[in-house]
Amino acid sequence: MRRHIVVLVAVASVAAACRPAAVTTPDVVAVMAPAVPESPDDPAWANAPEHVEKLLLQDLVEPRLMTASTPDVRVRAIAGPTEVAFRLEWNDASKDDLPGNGRFVDACAVQVPQRADPNAPDPQMGQAGKGVQIAYWRADWQATVDGRGTTIQDLYPNATVDHYPFEAPTLEKGSAAQSEMARRYAPADAAGNLRGGARTSPVEDLTAEGPGSLSPAGGSKTRGRGVRTATGWSVVIVRPLPDGLAPNARTQVALAVWEGAGKEAGARKMRSGWVALAMRRTS
Amino acid sequence: MARVHNWQIGREMSYWYPESRPKKQFAAVFDTNKCIACQTCTLACKTTWTSGKGQEYMLWNNVETKPYGSYPLAWDLKLLEMLDGGQWSGGTYTGQTIFESARAGERVLSWRPEGDDYAYPNVGEDDCAGTVDGGMSLSMPHMAWFYYLARICNHCTYPACLASCPRGSIYKRPEDGIVLVDQGRCRGYQECVKGCPYKKVYFNPMTGTSEKCIACYPKMEVGLQPQCFVNCIGKIRMAGYISTPENARPDNPIDYLVHVRKIALPMYPQYGLEPNVYYIPPIHVPPAFLRQMFGPGVDAAIAAYRNAANDPDLAGLLSLFGATESVMTRWVRKGEEVAGVDDRGTTLVRVPMTEPVHVRAGFDKIYQVMRSNCP
Numbered sequence: 001m002r003r004h005i006v007v008l009v010a011v012a013s014v015a016a017a018c019r020p021a022a023v024t025t026p027d028v029v030a031v032m033a034p035a036v037p038e039s040p041d042d043p044a045w046a047n048a049p050e051h052v053e054k055l056l057l058q059d060l061v062e063p064r065l066m067t068a069s070t071p072d073v074r075v076r077a078i079a080g081p082t083e084v085a086f087r088l089e090w091n092d093a094s095k096d097d098l099p100g101n102g103r104f105v106d107a108c109a110v111q112v113p114q115r116a117d118p119n120a121p122d123p124q125m126g127q128a129g130k131g132v133q134i135a136y137w138r139a140d141w142q143a144t145v146d147g148r149g150t151t152i153q154d155l156y157p158n159a160t161v162d163h164y165p166f167e168a169p170t171l172e173k174g175s176a177a178q179s180e181m182a183r184r185y186a187p188a189d190a191a192g193n194l195r196g197g198a199r200t201s202p203v204e205d206l207t208a209e210g211p212g213s214l215s216p217a218g219g220s221k222t223r224g225r226g227v228r229t230a231t232g233w234s235v236v237i238v239r240p241l242p243d244g245l246a247p248n249a250r251t252q253v254a255l256a257v258w259e260g261a262g263k264e265a266g267a268r269k270m271r272s273g274w275v276a277l278a279m280r281r282t283s
Numbered sequence: 284m285a286r287v288h289n290w291q292i293g294r295e296m297s298y299w300y301p302e303s304r305p306k307k308q309f310a311a312v313f314d315t316n317k318c319i320a321c322q323t324c325t326l327a328c329k330t331t332w333t334s335g336k337g338q339e340y341m342l343w344n345n346v347e348t349k350p351y352g353s354y355p356l357a358w359d360l361k362l363l364e365m366l367d368g369g370q371w372s373g374g375t376y377t378g379q380t381i382f383e384s385a386r387a388g389e390r391v392l393s394w395r396p397e398g399d400d401y402a403y404p405n406v407g408e409d410d411c412a413g414t415v416d417g418g419m420s421l422s423m424p425h426m427a428w429f430y431y432l433a434r435i436c437n438h439c440t441y442p443a444c445l446a447s448c449p450r451g452s453i454y455k456r457p458e459d460g461i462v463l464v465d466q467g468r469c470r471g472y473q474e475c476v477k478g479c480p481y482k483k484v485y486f487n488p489m490t491g492t493s494e495k496c497i498a499c500y501p502k503m504e505v506g507l508q509p510q511c512f513v514n515c516i517g518k519i520r521m522a523g524y525i526s527t528p529e530n531a532r533p534d535n536p537i538d539y540l541v542h543v544r545k546i547a548l549p550m551y552p553q554y555g556l557e558p559n560v561y562y563i564p565p566i567h568v569p570p571a572f573l574r575q576m577f578g579p580g581v582d583a584a585i586a587a588y589r590n591a592a593n594d595p596d597l598a599g600l601l602s603l604f605g606a607t608e609s610v611m612t613r614w615v616r617k618g619e620e621v622a623g624v625d626d627r628g629t630t631l632v633r634v635p636m637t638e639p640v641h642v643r644a645g646f647d648k649i650y651q652v653m654r655s656n657c658p
């Protein structure tokens with residue numbers, strides 16, 4: 001047993017030694033650039049310092065996460081004239097991007113206060129009268145944006161279906177009547193709550209004023225793109241400059257990661273407290 | 284946690300929200316003795332509500348064969364094991380409910396089914412509880428037995444699905460107590476799927492939200508019983524509204540069966556949800572099994588049901604099951620006839636206590652042929 005541990009430690013230290021030494025900063029520092037990178041592997045990210053944020057269990061409100069999963073997230077930020085791009089990277093051995101019954105997807109989020117305030121709102125989703133803005137990325141949405149189909153077989157490859165009433169030969173394929181009938185059996189779609197199915201963006205803009213109050217922000221101003229890396233995920237989230245973020249002025253940012261393999265969703269997540277978010281001309 | 288009163292367990296208990304009973308409470312009585320597991324109810328529901336993509340394995344109504352059947356797999360066994368056999372003292376449950384025994388970090392005591400647990404409805408379950416030797420089933424209860432259990436959402440007074448949702452996406456309608464998932468608010472966390480002990484909320488992977496039985500509320504709102512009730516071949520079901528025990532009205536069919544005659548019992552009352560589908564227990568099944576499932580009232584319920592032939596009121600009311608599509612909020616027996624009545628006093632249906640018998644002559648004079656009966 002002891003020998004196995006020694007071998008593992010040796011392998012881990014060799015792996016660490018091969019990685020270029022990262023410059024880590026105590027704050028998240030957004031370096032200024034004429035334009036923000038949209039892609040996780042854009043060379044521009046090399047110009048931004050890396051902040052490694054230790055993640056905490058969400059253990060303040062029920063349902064809580066009781067077993068720690070993702071230990072930390074590596075963050076870089078680049079600010080343009082009107083937008084800021086964050087790149088979140090974390091280790092995750094499994095790619096969980098298939099939603100299903102009892103199946104959960106990998107996800108991450110970036111939260112900033114609605115208004116910059118030295119007396120910041122509660123880091124856990126804000127509080128009444130002191131809201132937060134959240135940009136939320138999900139692995140299954142990314143897969144759909146990247147071209148995965150939206151049939152039941154795309155989620156369950158072995159699924160066989162005898163018949164859907166809206167695919168009866170009497171209804172013209174692709175007709176308004178057909179989609180109207182299909183919508184009757186898809187209540188969330190009919191309610192305009194597009195949680196699954198076809199998507200054009202893997203991110204969603206949200207606001208909150210405390211746990212349980214998360215709401216769509218109305219109109220998406222955020223873009224994003226996530227890719228698998230050798231060790232986990234690398235996700236870029238581009239959003240408008242948050243209130244208070246300017247050269248020589250700072251605000252805060254908080255981060256969250258959901259590990260699909262651990263059946264994490266909603267309140268069951270790893271999250272950070274507030275981290276100072278500053279803006280600097282060069283790294 | 285608030286303190287609330289749960290009459291089914293005869294005591295106060297803890298619940299996530301304070302007690303807030305609806306103006307009236309949707310309720311149903313299912314007579315398990317009459318179910319033939321034809322699954323017409325399951326299909327009536329499926330064709331009405333769950334024929335969409337992502338709803339393939341969603342059975343808001345399912346019928347399973349006890350003791351071996353369960354959908355999803357082991358839905359009842361797993362929680363019973365976790366709850367660790369609480370005791371009853373008379374009509375009071377002295378064990379812990381799922382709200383009182385919630386583990387650290389959880390809102391209710393619960394477990395999460397895997398995808399495969401939904402993959403084999405009704406497979407391999409039509410088996411007897413033992414081998415039948417000669418004469419074994421001639422006396423009650425049967426030593427080798429099985430029965431059919433039809434299940435829908437119980438539209439519980441204290442829903443665990445509602446308590447489990449961290450963002451309040453599930454609500455209980457104040458006007459009729461029907462429990463619904465707000466499809467505009469649900470974010471698909473599946474906490475309700477885990478939290479409901481009856482496993483009657485289902486996740487739709489195509490729309491990304493959770494869905495459940497809606498008690499056919501568009502029908503109930505206009506005084507019509509839900510699809511699985513009116514299509515029931517065995518006429519085992521009656522839908523209506525239940526009062527609390529102190530407000531029970533004998534002329535309300537559900538109140539009469541549940542509160543006055545006490546022949547219809549809640550399923551797993553010890554979970555603490557005050558479920559509102561009430562079951563007339565099967566008369567041939569060993570009471571020890573039934574007491575675990577329907578609580579301590581089983582023996583009296585079976586005795587009263589078996590005596591129905593000598594009990595005109597009970598027999599009369601039972602004959603109104605499946606007699607009309609309309610919701611009978613009142614009933615009345617006049618001699619040999621029983622009638623279902625609505626809130627306005629309109630008679631909806633009249634049923635004779637004894638069906639008239641016609642004897643046809645063996646020879647048909649018009650066609651000049653002998654009649655023969657097909658078996």
Ligand code: SF4
Nearest residue numbers: 436437439443444479
């Ligand atoms: S049976 Fe389950 S889904 Fe239905 S109200 Fe009760 S807890 Fe909710």
Ligand code: SF4
Nearest residue numbers: 318321322324515517
């Ligand atoms: S339709 Fe009625 S008799 Fe048939 S399975 Fe359903 S509850 Fe039982």
